Amino acid sequence: MKSKLNAAGDNLRSLIEANLKHASAQRVHDLFREINPHLVGDKLFEKRWSDKRKDAAVLVPIVYREEGARVILTVRSTDMPSHAGQISFPGGKTQSEDRGPIDTALREAEEEVNIAPAFVDVIGTMGVHKGGLGFSVTPVVGLVDPQADLKPCPREVDEIFEVPVEFLGDLANHIIEERSLNGIPYKMFAAIYGPYHIWGLTAGILRSFAEMLQHSDFLQEARR
Numbered sequence: 001m002k003s004k005l006n007a008a009g010d011n012l013r014s015l016i017e018a019n020l021k022h023a024s025a026q027r028v029h030d031l032f033r034e035i036n037p038h039l040v041g042d043k044l045f046e047k048r049w050s051d052k053r054k055d056a057a058v059l060v061p062i063v064y065r066e067e068g069a070r071v072i073l074t075v076r077s078t079d080m081p082s083h084a085g086q087i088s089f090p091g092g093k094t095q096s097e098d099r100g101p102i103d104t105a106l107r108e109a110e111e112e113v114n115i116a117p118a119f120v121d122v123i124g125t126m127g128v129h130k131g132g133l134g135f136s137v138t139p140v141v142g143l144v145d146p147q148a149d150l151k152p153c154p155r156e157v158d159e160i161f162e163v164p165v166e167f168l169g170d171l172a173n174h175i176i177e178e179r180s181l182n183g184i185p186y187k188m189f190a191a192i193y194g195p196y197h198i199w200g201l202t203a204g205i206l207r208s209f210a211e212m213l214q215h216s217d218f219l220q221e222a223r224r
Helices: 004-022 025-035 043-050 101-113 200-213 218-222
Strands: 054-065 068-076 091-093 120-125 135-144 157-164 175-181 184-193 196-199
Touching: 004 054, 004 120, 004 135, 004 200, 025 184, 025 200, 054 101, 054 200, 068 101, 068 196, 068 200, 091 101, 101 120, 101 135, 101 157, 135 200, 184 200, 196 200
Parallel strands: 054 135
Antiparallel strands: 054 068, 054 091, 068 157, 120 135, 175 184, 184 196
């Protein structure tokens, strides 16, 4: 007989699988245009997002614990050459040996936070998101066995932490901040959870995830 915890995890898996199609990168791109009408048609800005891009993938790791469903995130090492100290999902660029984004996400998750592929139940992928450094990033959603022994790779990760799905699913927690790119001001999504300031591509993916949750009973299940 399955434990109550395992049964709840199975319910969440079914809900995500049924609604993953609503996790649309295009929706977030459209929202970005809505909050940045001055950039629509800006050739330099548009070119940055349409140039030839490199493939990458991240794992969106969801773990179901006694206190409910949570998303696992990392704080990147301050020694990293890019995005140092920022919050991100485990992930990275696609290597020649990877057969696709799922391989990439699982390989990187094992390298960065010690989640072996055997401890991840891959549910599916979200739409491709465009990162600011020329990457086309595919988020891979998976349920992580709560028995997984999470350990940060010191070279790449300073800290591992978890955010309740209930928090991320509340659109009110997805705020808008002002930034600039090559002197061009623009607005973008962000989220603040305790001491953690989530922004950039990670915040965009989480916003896509939150949009998906609005189409399901996931939030009600996550609170149980």
